[in-house]
Amino acid sequence: MSTHQNPVVPAPGAVSDATATGDTQAARTLRRQQYGWYLNDWANAAFSATVLTVFLGPYLTTVAGNAADAHGDVHPFGIPVRAGAFFPYTISASVLLSVGVMLLAGAVADRTGRHRRMLGCFAYLGAAATLGMFFLRGDRYLLGGALLLVANISYAVSAALANSFLPGLAAPDDRDAVSSKGWAFGYAGGGLLLVVNLAMFEGHAALGLSSGTAVRLCLASAGAWWALFTIAPMLRLPARPRTGVARPAGGEQAGSSSGTLRELLSTLRGMRRFPLTLLFLVAFLCYNDGIQTVVSQASLYGSAELHMGQTTLVVAILLVQIVAIGGALLLGRLARRYGAKRTVLGSLVGWVFTLTLGYLMPARQPVWFFVLACLIGLVLGGSQALSRSIFSHLIPAGREAEYFSLYKISDRGTSWMGPLVFGLAYQLTGSYRSAIISLLVFFAIGFALLLQVPVRRAIEAVGNPVPERL
Incomplete structure (x- = not known):
C-alpha cells in the first residue's frame, strides 16, 4: 500500500468564501471603530453646547459679581478685573494655555503610540472638572475660573487627539463622509442634552429648584454625559503605532520632556517642508x-x-x-x-x-x-x-x-x-x-x-x- 496521500483540495469557492468572511469581519471591525469615534464627538459636544455656549458665561459672571467690590471689580491674584470680563478673560487664558498643551500632547502621543490612553485621560479630566461646576455657587468665582481652565484645555486636547484617528478609520475616498458623520453625531449629542437642560431650566420652579441650582445641575450634567459616552471610544478606538523616531542625541529617554520638546521643534520646523x-x-x-x-x-x-x-x-x-x-x-x-x-x-x-x-x-x-x-x-x-x-x-x-x-x-x-x-x-x-x-x-x-x-x-x-x- 502506498503511503503517499493525495493533497487536500479545498472545495470550489472555499478560498474565496474564507476571504470574503475575513473581509466582512474587517468591515465590521472598522464600522465598530468608526462608531466609537463618532460617539467621542457625541460625548464632548455636550460641554461645548451646554457649558460654553449657553449656561456658564452668564452664571460665572453672576458669581464673579457676587465677589466684586464697590467698583465692580474682582481681584484674582491681586489683579483688578471687571466682574463682567472675568469669563471672557478666563476663556482667553484657557485658549492660550491649550496651545502649548496640545502641541506637547500631540508630540508625546505620536512618539509613544498612546493616543487612546491620552485621549481618555484628558476626556475624563475635563469631565471631572465639568462635574465639579456643580459646587460653583455664592462668590466662588476663582473655583469657577480654575474649573473652566481645566475643562476647556482638556476639551481642546482630547478633540485634537481624537482627530488624529481619522486617517486610520477611513480610506481616502471615504474620509469626507466619515468626518461629516462625526460632526453630525456631535451636533446631535450636544443638541439633545441642551434640549433637556433648557427644559429643566425653564421649568425649574415646577421642579422645586432655584434658578442657580438648575444651572449647576445643567453644568454637571454635561460632565456626566461626557464621562458616560467616552466609555465607547475607549473600548472601540484602535491602538495606534508609535512613530519610528530615533532617540535624541545625548541619551535622553524616549519619554523625556527634553526629547519631546526637540521633536516638537522639529515638527514646527518640518512644516516648512510642506508649504x-x-x-x-x-x-x-x-x-x-x-x-x-x-x-x-x-x-x-x-x-x-x-x-x-x-x-x-x-x-x-x-x-x-x-x-x-x-x-x-x-x-x-x-x-x-x-x-x-x-x-x-x-x-x-x-x-x-x-x-x-x-x-x-x-x-x-x-x-x-x-x-x-x-x-x-x-x-x-x-x-x-x-x-x-x-x-x-x-x-x-x-x-x-x-x-x-x-x-x-x-x-x-x-x-x-x-x-x-x-x-x-x-x-x-x-x-x-x-x-x-x-x-x-x-x-x-x-x-x-x-x-x-x-x-x-x-x-x-x-x-x-x-x-x-x-
Missing part, C-alpha cells in the same frame, strides 16, 4: 476665525441690534444645533460628488450670503432670525467637517496627533482676530450691523487662499494616497 499644507492651514485659520466669530457673536447681534427676546435666542441656538446635523451630512454627500475643496468653497459663499442676510435683516422679526439660524446651521457643520477631512490627507504618516494639534491651534488659538475686528467695527461705527458685515473679510481671504491650494499636489507632497474625488 502647501501650511497654506491650507492659513486659509482655514482665516475663514474659520470668521465662522467662530459669527457663532459666538450671533446672540449679541440678535439681542442688541435685532432686539430679539431671550426665548427667541434660545430657539435659534437649538435650530443651529439641529440643522447643523443635516448640514454636515448634506455637505458630506455633495463632497462625494463634487469634491471636498469645491464643497468647502461653496460653503464659504454660503457664509457670505448668510452674513449679508444678517446685515439686511429687519429688527424685531423672529421669523427672519430663525431663517438666519437655519442658514448658519446648514453651512456650519459641513464647512468644518470637510476642512478636517481635507487636512487629514495633508499630514505626513505618523505625525497625525502633532499636525492635528497645529490644526486645533488654528481653530482655537487665533480666535481673537474675528472678535477684535468685530469690536473695532462697532467702536468706530456704533452699529452691530457694521460689525457683523466686517467679518466678510475673513471669508473673502480664506476663499482666495483655499482657491490657491492644489490639493492633489499637496497630498502627493506628503506621500499619501490621493482620493479619486477632490
